[in-house]
Amino acid sequence: MVGIPTLDDVARAAQVHPGTASRALNEETRSKVSPATVGRVLAAADRLGYTPNAVARGLRRQRSMTVGVLIPDLTNAIFPPIVRGIEESLSPRGFTAFVANTDNDDYRERRAFEAFRARQVDGFIFANARRDHGLIQEAFNLGIPSVLANRRTDKSLFPWVAGDDDDGVEQIVKHLVELGHTHVAHIAGPQNNSAGFARAESFRHFVKQHGLRELDCPVVIADAFDTESGGSATKQILHHFPAVTAIFAGNDMIAVGVLGALREAGVHCPVDMSVVGFNDMPLAKDLAPSLTTVAVSGQQLGAMAATLLLDEIAGVDRERTVLLPVELVVRESTAPPRVGALSLARQASAARE
Amino acid sequence: MVGIPTLDDVARAAQVHPGTASRALNEETRSKVSPATVGRVLAAADRLGYTPNAVARGLRRQRSMTVGVLIPDLTNAIFPPIVRGIEESLSPRGFTAFVANTDNDDYRERRAFEAFRARQVDGFIFANARRDHGLIQEAFNLGIPSVLANRRTDKSLFPWVAGDDDDGVEQIVKHLVELGHTHVAHIAGPQNNSAGFARAESFRHFVKQHGLRELDCPVVIADAFDTESGGSATKQILHHFPAVTAIFAGNDMIAVGVLGALREAGVHCPVDMSVVGFNDMPLAKDLAPSLTTVAVSGQQLGAMAATLLLDEIAGVDRERTVLLPVELVVRESTAPPRVGALSLARQASAARE
DNA sequence: CTGAAAGCGCTTACAG
DNA sequence: CTGAAAGCGCTTACAG
Numbered sequence: 120m121v122g123i124p125t126l127d128d129v130a131r132a133a134q135v136h137p138g139t140a141s142r143a144l145n146e147e148t149r150s151k152v153s154p155a156t157v158g159r160v161l162a163a164a165d166r167l168g169y170t171p172n173a174v175a176r177g178l179r180r181q182r183s184m185t186v187g188v189l190i191p192d193l194t195n196a197i198f199p200p201i202v203r204g205i206e207e208s209l210s211p212r213g214f215t216a217f218v219a220n221t222d223n224d225d226y227r228e229r230r231a232f233e234a235f236r237a238r239q240v241d242g243f244i245f246a247n248a249r250r251d252h253g254l255i256q257e258a259f260n261l262g263i264p265s266v267l268a269n270r271r272t273d274k275s276l277f278p279w280v281a282g283d284d285d286d287g288v289e290q291i292v293k294h295l296v297e298l299g300h301t302h303v304a305h306i307a308g309p310q311n312n313s314a315g316f317a318r319a320e321s322f323r324h325f326v327k328q329h330g331l332r333e334l335d336c337p338v339v340i341a342d343a344f345d346t347e348s349g350g351s352a353t354k355q356i357l358h359h360f361p362a363v364t365a366i367f368a369g370n371d372m373i374a375v376g377v378l379g380a381l382r383e384a385g386v387h388c389p390v391d392m393s394v395v396g397f398n399d400m401p402l403a404k405d406l407a408p409s410l411t412t413v414a415v416s417g418q419q420l421g422a423m424a425a426t427l428l429l430d431e432i433a434g435v436d437r438e439r440t441v442l443l444p445v446e447l448v449v450r451e452s453t454a455p456p457r458v459g460a461l462s463l464a465r466q467a468s469a470a471r472e
Numbered sequence: 473m474v475g476i477p478t479l480d481d482v483a484r485a486a487q488v489h490p491g492t493a494s495r496a497l498n499e500e501t502r503s504k505v506s507p508a509t510v511g512r513v514l515a516a517a518d519r520l521g522y523t524p525n526a527v528a529r530g531l532r533r534q535r536s537m538t539v540g541v542l543i544p545d546l547t548n549a550i551f552p553p554i555v556r557g558i559e560e561s562l563s564p565r566g567f568t569a570f571v572a573n574t575d576n577d578d579y580r581e582r583r584a585f586e587a588f589r590a591r592q593v594d595g596f597i598f599a600n601a602r603r604d605h606g607l608i609q610e611a612f613n614l615g616i617p618s619v620l621a622n623r624r625t626d627k628s629l630f631p632w633v634a635g636d637d638d639d640g641v642e643q644i645v646k647h648l649v650e651l652g653h654t655h656v657a658h659i660a661g662p663q664n665n666s667a668g669f670a671r672a673e674s675f676r677h678f679v680k681q682h683g684l685r686e687l688d689c690p691v692v693i694a695d696a697f698d699t700e701s702g703g704s705a706t707k708q709i710l711h712h713f714p715a716v717t718a719i720f721a722g723n724d725m726i727a728v729g730v731l732g733a734l735r736e737a738g739v740h741c742p743v744d745m746s747v748v749g750f751n752d753m754p755l756a757k758d759l760a761p762s763l764t765t766v767a768v769s770g771q772q773l774g775a776m777a778a779t780l781l782l783d784e785i786a787g788v789d790r791e792r793t794v795l796l797p798v799e800l801v802v803r804e805s806t807a808p809p810r811v812g813a814l815s816l817a818r819q820a821s822a823a824r825e
Numbered sequence: 826c827t828g829a830a831a832g833c834g835c836t837t838a839c840a841g
Numbered sequence: 842c843t844g845a846a847a848g849c850g851c852t853t854a855c856a857g
Contacts, residue, residue: 125833125834125835126834126835126836127834127835135843135844136843136844136845137834137835137836137844138836138837138843138844138845138846139842139843139844141835141836141837142836142837142842142843145836148836148837151842151843152842152843153842153843156842156843170586170589170590171590171834171835172531172590172592172833172834172835173590173591173592173835174527174530174531174536174591174592174833174834174835175531175833175834175835175836175849176834176835176836177527177835177849178525178527178528178531178833178834178835178848178849178850178851179834179835179836179837179848179849180835180836180837180849181849183527185591193546193552193555193556194549194552194553194556194754196547196549196754198552199546199547199551199552200547202546202571202573203546203547203573206572206573210583210584210587215570215572215587215588215591216570216571216572217568217569217570217571218555218569218570218571219559219568219569220555220556220559230563231563233523234563234568235568236523237523237524237525237526238526238527238538238568239525239526239527346755346758375755375758376758378758378760379758379760382760401547401549402728402755405699405728405729405731405732406759406760407731407732407735407759407760478849478850478851479850479851479852480850480851488827488828489827489828489829490828490850490851490852491827491828491829491830491852491853492826492827492828494851494852494853495826495827495852495853498852501852501853504826504827505826505827506826506827509826509827524850524851525849525850525851526851527849527850527851528833528849528850528851528852529850529851529852530833530851531832531833531834531835531849531850531851532832532833532850532851532852532853533833533851533852533853534833
């Protein structure tokens with residue numbers, strides 16, 4: 120026998136009709152075949168090293184057992200664990216994932232979407248949602264089973280899985296207030312991104328609820344969830360809000376940028392400035408100082424998103440929104456504010472205004 | 473028209489036979505069809521929003537236009553850029569990637585391999601090679617087109633793309649020697665991994681070539697390319713080799729572990745100890761101190777691996793080994809050794825022996 | 826230049 | 842319980 124064995128090869132070897140071989144090989148239809156025949160077919164399949172051709176099966180069943188995953192930027196440390204979780208959850212149910220980076224670029228995003236559609240994916244996991252997202256709206260109009268991971272659209276189109284940001288932000292604000300901070304700044308992520316938007320909203324809410332004055336708690340919007348944007352936002356804060364003693368960064372990458380800018384400005388973290396991140400990405404604990412942040416299990420998030428999607432594909436009704444528990448991880452980057460006067464560095468920085 | 477339009481729908485709308493519609497739609501066969509007919513078919517396809525079913529085409533052509541990518545750990549920051557590069561190179565040629573995490577686990581690895589085979593992938597990119605790798609040997613025996621990315625097997629089975637480690641290590645050793653270091657330690661990655669093995673070999677070679685004494689340049693083998701292993705290896709070095717003034721870490725993650733362990737031991741980097749990493753992963757420049765390391769373009773590496781694979785699939789002969797250029801990026805973590813006596817901290821650390 | 830037909834490797838109603 | 846046949850949506854030699 121040359122080449123990869125097919126069902127016909129197995130049927131011939133087992134001396135049965137291909138239809139019978141197919142039924143014997145398939146768990147769900149096996150009961151329709153006599154045990155003796157099943158035995159012969161299985162033995163033949165085993166002997167030949169037969170693996171069903173998933174492409175042919177997909178064509179016939181009109182189900183590719185394949186899922187498209189759209190990631191905005193795999194280089195952002197929070198997404199790899201999500202991808203892992205997705206695979207973890209897909210694989211035991213016989214599904215496989217196509218993964219594409221979209222780079223927050225409409226063209227690349229659409230290209231990936233269409234390539235995956237042409238490949239007959241049974242559904243999509245979008246980890247790249249913006250609050251107003253044309254492509255996702257389109258997927259909704261086309262009735263394609265989909266789930267949103269991490270970020271969501273303003274309109275409730277598809278089921279959505281994310282960490283409980285509101286709870287995370289409350290824990291952060293509470294932690295800082297308990298340390299004695301009264302002037303806390305927030306560097307928010309882009310506001311067309313639901314995470315950036317929601318965390319900023321929660322921040323404004325909880326800061327007020329914990330008795331801080333709105334004026335003392337400025338929100339600066341970063342251009343992106345990255346270190347550069349975090350750095351330049353920090354410079355703005357140091358310049359315009361010298362009374363601030365704690366910065367809550369919209370995510371860990373922004374926080375890394377904050378730490379860098381503080382170092383550059385000679386502002387010591389945590390003595391002169393506390394810093395909090397969000398996500399607890401892999402290296403957060405290895406930074407100097409190690410980063411206080413809110414942990415969300417990306418793997419769990421991905422796994423849950425995949426589970427919801429598979430249920431949706433199978434026609435099972437499920438909850439539309441899953442908020443995963445989050446946990447504040449206190450490390451070295453937060454401390455009580457320095458009592459009394461501003462540090463020398465902060466004074467100098469303020470004097471330069 | 474309900475549901476996704478098929479070729480038959482297009483043919484009917486254009487009033488031609490499906491075979492003709494197929495030829496008109498396909499660039500390579502279009503010249504066999506009269507321009508008028510091509511026009512009608514294209515118009516009909518456009519009007520219906522027709523996209524060819526890649527699964528059906530794959531079945532018929534015996535070519536899925538699909539590639540399997542095996543990544544040992546997507547959470548390791550060097551792999552996401554590689555995946556990006558792979559997609560970058562695949563997509564314009566009409567290919568799409570299945571991606572799986574293997575976690576250096578034989579079982580998961582094999583499961584992914586078989587799932588991808590069942591999906592009729594046209595080839596594999598293995599970024600998870602160990603020097604002696606059963607699964608890759610098996611792929612070779614089966615004659616499956618494949619390319620190794622980053623790591624390789626000892627036996628030359630498939631084409632291989634990687635950074636020029638030997639050159640990178642030479643640049644590192646040269647840099648440290650020029651700074652005045654005479655006692656340099658290397659924390660090598662696992663020796664069943666070609667990168668870990670080759671870098672250690674190169675280190676031993678160049679250290680000698682640059683006139684350092686073998687005895688002064690110990691090599692400690694880390695259990696894994698991660699921070700924990702880097703940390704414990706550092707403790708060993710501080711304990712057993714107090715004269716060492718520079719550590720070359722097998723990769724950046726190990727280097728992060730080194731920095732942490734030094735901080736914990738009160739050894740100042742770079743004043744008391746220089747540290748060099750390898751790979752220039754995304755956060756290397758944001759560490760404190762920022763990390764001197766060797767930059768390899770993961771994206772370029774992935775793109776090249778995909779290109780080699782597609783050529784192999786197309787039956788084009790290509791070079792078997794591509795070494796990409798590397799570049800030493802000097803940052804804050806390296807400096808001349810402190811002259812004269814050991815620092816107090818190092819003395820104390822040595823005294824504790 | 827176009828049509829008719831076979832076939833890629835499966836699954837699954839339909840008979841018997 | 843098993844076989845015969847149709848068909849998923851394409852492509853492509855083969856005629857004409």
